[in-house]
Amino acid sequence: GKRQREEDALRTPPPKRRAPSGPDDLSAVVAGHCRTARRESPIIALKNFNNWVKSVLIQKYGRVGRGGRDALVRVLDIGCGKGGDLLKWSKNGVGEYIGLDVAEISVRQAEERYLDMRQWRMRAYFQALDCYRESIRDALPKEVFASPFQTVSMQFCMHYAFYSEHAVRTMLDNVATNLEQGGTFIGTIPNAEHILRHRASLPPGELTFGNPVFRITFPHPPPAPPAPEEQDQSAAFGHKYNFFLQDAVGEDEAGVPEYLVHWPNFVRLAAEYGLVQEYRKDFADLLNEEREHEVYGPLLRRMKVIDAAGESDMDEEQWEAASIYLAFAFRKR
Numbered sequence: 001g002k003r004q005r006e007e008d009a010l011r012t013p014p015p016k017r018r019a020p021s022g023p024d025d026l027s028a029v030v031a032g033h034c035r036t037a038r039r040e041s042p043i044i045a046l047k048n049f050n051n052w053v054k055s056v057l058i059q060k061y062g063r064v065g066r067g068g069r070d071a072l073v074r075v076l077d078i079g080c081g082k083g084g085d086l087l088k089w090s091k092n093g094v095g096e097y098i099g100l101d102v103a104e105i106s107v108r109q110a111e112e113r114y115l116d117m118r119q120w121r122m123r124a125y126f127q128a129l130d131c132y133r134e135s136i137r138d139a140l141p142k143e144v145f146a147s148p149f150q151t152v153s154m155q156f157c158m159h160y161a162f163y164s165e166h167a168v169r170t171m172l173d174n175v176a177t178n179l180e181q182g183g184t185f186i187g188t189i190p191n192a193e194h195i196l197r198h199r200a201s202l203p204p205g206e207l208t209f210g211n212p213v214f215r216i217t218f219p220h221p222p223p224a225p226p227a228p229e230e231q232d233q234s235a236a237f238g239h240k241y242n243f244f245l246q247d248a249v250g251e252d253e254a255g256v257p258e259y260l261v262h263w264p265n266f267v268r269l270a271a272e273y274g275l276v277q278e279y280r281k282d283f284a285d286l287l288n289e290e291r292e293h294e295v296y297g298p299l300l301r302r303m304k305v306i307d308a309a310g311e312s313d314m315d316e317e318q319w320e321a322a323s324i325y326l327a328f329a330f331r332k333r
């Protein structure tokens with residue numbers, strides 16, 4: 001019946017429906033205007049899905065305000081980009097939002113997006129900052145830290161810290177020192193095991209895999225994960241690959257440098273900062289677990305991940321790109 005069709009639509013994406021070829025030059029003209037640009041995006045279905053995943057994660061782990069309804073809930077969004085999660089946090093009852101990103105233009109767009117929309121119940125503060133090299137506490141006004149944060153969020157950005165152990169430690173210190181006890185640290189990153197499995201299945205000499213939607217290219221020689229028992233964990237950082245995601249990451253197929261996050265290594269390091277893993281889920285598993293949920297299920301339709309007929313607009317190529325990622329949550333001891 002209909003339910004079965006819905007399930008099929010999500011589990012296996014429908015036969016490839018070619019993305020409508022939008023007016024490329026137009027979207028370039030409006031590139032500075034994210035809302036317009038987004039409507040033109042050929043991977044709108046994938047973006048909707050990613051937004052749904054973030055909404056679920058935010059609702060599951062992003063509301064940990066202690067003292068009841070009236071307590072002020074504060075969130076720190078590291079790598080906030082153009083502020084795509086502002087509405088999600090506001091809807092989740094957050095009272096104060098701090099958005100930081102190394103890219104000044106993005107931070108400005110995030111602030112514009114906030115100011116454009118009136119009747120926010122959430123206060124917001126934005127600043128450009130390299131959160132993998134600088135201390136957030138030293139760089140922001142003292143008042144920002146008058147009370148602690150209940151949640152630190154890093155969506156699709158934490159892996160950029162893994163170029164060095166020092167950068168990861170700076171990032172973790174920024175997360176842990178600003179989080180209250182019992183607070184949560186949530187995020188989304190590419191799954192390194194998944195990427196390495198893909199690489200292992202490539203024919204010898206082949207250093208690239210993907211499809212028109214996304215492309216991963218390894219350097220030569222490719223990085224190898226550190227043995228878990230290895231004492232020198234510095235071997236676990238700087239494992240670079242190049243990543244391209246259509247209309248999102250990188251200008252062309254050459255993409256931008258990204259770094260593998262070797263999970264067991266990261267969990268050990270996070271523990272040094274009092275952060276304990278509570279949740280880790282591949283996007284595909286998250287979808288299968290939450291699609292029937294009384295709140296997150298209907299949200300799939302509202303966020304246009306599936307249409308009224310229960311069909312997904314994501315084609316196989318977009319689905320393949322989406323399944324690279326995992327969502328995580330840690331709790332501060």
Ligand code: SAM
Binds near residue numbers: 079081156
């Ligand atoms: N979190 C947003 C979202 O989910 O839509 C943006 C994700 S975007 C793929 C990755 C973001 O990480 C970019 O905006 C980039 O500027 C930011 N970023 C990369 N390195 C950073 C750093 N050292 N400090 C702060 N932000 C950084």
